Amino acid sequence: MELSQGAYKVQNIKLTDLANQFGTPLYVYDANKIVHQLKTLKTAFSGSDVRIKYAAKALTNISILKLLYKNGSDVDVVSIQEAQLALRAGFKPHQVMYTPSGVDFAEITEAVTLGLTVNLDNLSVLTKFGEKYHDTYPCSIRLNPHIMAGGNYKISTGHSNSKFGISVFQLPEIHEVVKKYRIKINGLHIHTGSDITESEVFLKMADILFGVARDFPHLKFIDFGSGFKVAYKEGDIVTNVYDLGLKLSKSFNEFCQHYGRKLELHFEPGKFIVSEAGYLLVKVNVVKATPSVTFVGVDSGLNHLIRPMMYDAYHDIANISNPTGSQKLYTVVGYICETDTFGADRKLNEVREGDILAFKNAGAYGFSMSSNYNSRLKPAEVLLINGEAKLIREREQFEDLLARQVEIDI
């Protein structure tokens, strides 16, 4: 989003025009930015045979999945429904990495039937898998490395109290099961959480994985999960993927030499690919001055963008209707009957009722975490591609709220 000739534009399209054309609230995604982020990772790790497995849960719109498929991404899914969406978008089964947590075993057999790459994170599931498939279908293993990493506790998944992964301290048990059922382990995986800025965390994971990997002779890939941090504010520290790419590719290639075979290097970024490409456009319903705070109430809330309330996530806010207005302090809140503050004490260009605000970094975990709470309708989604605005999801209507409800005679 850039300010040019007094208007905020993406791909030279005025964001206020989009709000007029499609209404608000509205999710807008920039296809160029998505593709750019994908290419950045591919370039950064080009020293190895890298595969980017886009973490679909960040933003699952079928057109976004198609865009990523067309541009050479693979995909990471956490449910069978995400897998079905990915296959519908064009991904081949082997490109789909299925990493469930705590699902029914029946769903894992479904994933095998579909031909997905199956990644297991539980000894009991691994045992069931071995009993059923023996050496006829390989799987990979999600390890818990016992590293505390990531932006905050809720998005940190690799520490010792996390539900994710099989503990590295349980490797003897893993080997016992693998040996007993002759399971072919084709990959090792670690995903330690989100918003990791230090290359050292990844390199530490690499040490652990490479050490463990020697004892698994059938590997095809090693997967470092994700956690790349993007910028939320100007001057934010982000993961330097080029620095990491150089260091990690080097140690990965050395490892491959020791291992005796070239393996694929996998990553599963969600946020890195789509966060900065997305904007949520909302309309100002009310400006409410109190003796202490001036609230700006908008036509959206935690039902459309829950990250600020759930993770204390920071989303930059711009008044795109009044880019040159004098700046004042505002607290931007939603219309849900809960405390749903998008941003407190934000310096915004003077806000008037009817103005359009843009929330930045709304591409990842925005729409995909939205709900119908307060019986509100979900927003439309628009993709900016080749300089054009394409509707990729219609705004919900009242009928959608009743679609699966059964109205009985009372």
Ligand SMILES: *Cc1c(COP(=O)(O)O)cnc(C)c1O
């Ligand atoms: C959520 C998730 C990701 C993506 O994390 P980001 O922080 O969005 O990049 C990757 N892998 C797995 C297994 C996940 O659950």
